[in-house]
Amino acid sequence: MEKGIRSDQKIWRVRPEWPFLLFLVFVIAAYIGLLLLMVGANVLTVSWSQASEILKDADIQHSIILTFVTCTATAILSVFVSVPVGYLLSRYQFRGRAFVDTLLDIPILLPPLIVGLSLLILFNRVSPSACCGMLAGGALIAAIWGIARKGDRIVIRFLVGGAVAFGLLSLVSSGSERSLEDIVSEVGFPMTFHPLGVVLAQFPVAAAFAVRTMKTTFDQISPRYEEVAMTLGCNRGQALLRVVLPLASKGVVAAGTMAWARALGEFGPILIFAGATRGRTEVLATSVFLEINIGNLPGAAALSLLMILLAVSTLLIVRYLAGRGGAV
Numbered sequence: 001m002e003k004g005i006r007s008d009q010k011i012w013r014v015r016p017e018w019p020f021l022l023f024l025v026f027v028i029a030a031y032i033g034l035l036l037l038m039v040g041a042n043v044l045t046v047s048w049s050q051a052s053e054i055l056k057d058a059d060i061q062h063s064i065i066l067t068f069v070t071c072t073a074t075a076i077l078s079v080f081v082s083v084p085v086g087y088l089l090s091r092y093q094f095r096g097r098a099f100v101d102t103l104l105d106i107p108i109l110l111p112p113l114i115v116g117l118s119l120l121i122l123f124n125r126v127s128p129s130a131c132c133g134m135l136a137g138g139a140l141i142a143a144i145w146g147i148a149r150k151g152d153r154i155v156i157r158f159l160v161g162g163a164v165a166f167g168l169l170s171l172v173s174s175g176s177e178r179s180l181e182d183i184v185s186e187v188g189f190p191m192t193f194h195p196l197g198v199v200l201a202q203f204p205v206a207a208a209f210a211v212r213t214m215k216t217t218f219d220q221i222s223p224r225y226e227e228v229a230m231t232l233g234c235n236r237g238q239a240l241l242r243v244v245l246p247l248a249s250k251g252v253v254a255a256g257t258m259a260w261a262r263a264l265g266e267f268g269p270i271l272i273f274a275g276a277t278r279g280r281t282e283v284l285a286t287s288v289f290l291e292i293n294i295g296n297l298p299g300a301a302a303l304s305l306l307m308i309l310l311a312v313s314t315l316l317i318v319r320y321l322a323g324r325g326g327a328v
Contacts, residue, residue: 039308045301054299055306059278060287064306066195067283071263074202078210078259079252086214086255087240091223104211107204115204116272123181123192123273197274198281202263209262210255217251218244250321257321261314264307 054060089101107115181192191197221244229239245252267285270276276286284307291300 039305042301042304042308046298046305050298051302051305054291054296054302059282060303062279063282063284063287066198066281067264067285070195070198070202070283071260073199074206074263075210075256075260077199077203078207079214079256081207082210082214082255082259083245083252085211087218087244089211089215090218091226104208107208112205112266112268113272116201116269119197119201119269119273120192123184124179192273193275193277193281195274195281198270198283201269201273202266205266205269206259206262210259213255213258214248214251217248217255220251221247254318254321257314257317261311264310264314 055064085104089097089104181190184191189196191200225243225247226236226239229243230236234242265285267289270281270283271286271289274281276282276290278290282290284303288300288303288307291297291303
């Protein structure tokens with residue numbers, strides 16, 4: 001005999017989901033609407049004739065060329081650094097790995113002006129002996145920490161050797177009061193308020209993004225490929241060059257593209273360290289700043305649209321590589 005349902009028993013009903021979906025749609029529509037309004041405001045501010053006029057200016061053309069050159073150089077340097085660093089963080093477990101991983105994110109978290117100011121002080125207010133002394137002290141502290149933690153002997157010996165070498169360099173150069181800028185200028189590579197300084201100002205943050213991209217790329221590639229290659233006679237370096245890098249080719253391109261796009265948007269470090277001199281160290285980001293300073297709002301809007309176009313193109317390249325199923 002079936003039991004009857006009690007009159008006081010609660011009947012659970014599925015509540016309609018449309019209020020929640022409406023909330024989600026409202027939030028995303030508001031955010032996307034804000035982005036579109038920002039772009040539209042730039043479009044409505046400038047006419048085609050004004051955009052053509054600003055792009056014909058010789059200083060602006062120099063700015064565009066310098067932007068492409070410096071961003072490309074920064075992207076290449078970032079990839080050169082990010083491949084070994086990302087591989088190390090992805091494949092090796094060592095004491096202090098979390099600290100190193102956190103340290104590499106500092107350029108992303110720092111205010112951009114601090115990056116430029118730090119470079120300016122480093123090259124113009126710190127002597128070579130002080131730099132060597134700081135490096136020697138850091139290597140010695142790391143070696144002591146490794147001994148206390150019973151770390152790898154080869155790494156500890158490397159750190160002790162580095163501490164001794166930098167300590168000797170500090171003593172040798174202690175009598176010189178020249179700055180780093182004086183030294184690099186003598187060998188033909190001036191940095192402060194020079195086009196080379198633009199690359200250096202863009203590099204810390206761009207490289208940090210590239211390292212994150214390459215670490216994620218290597219994490220997605222199984223270590224078994226390298227193990228098989230090493231059983232066939234390759235050493236670790238050959239396995240990286242002949243097996244892993246071809247598999248990570250799309251990730252390498254994505255890392256370079258991300259670094260290029262991040263370098264394109266750098267403003268604070270460039271302004272502080274390299275300056276914004278017309279026809280010398282002016283790039284697109286500083287061109288927008290200079291056009292606003294002289295009251296040329298349509299010119300600033302035209303350059304902003306150009307930067308938006310470049311940023312969107314970069315994003316499409318990264319999305320395309322990710323959609324092709326590469327290790328990105």
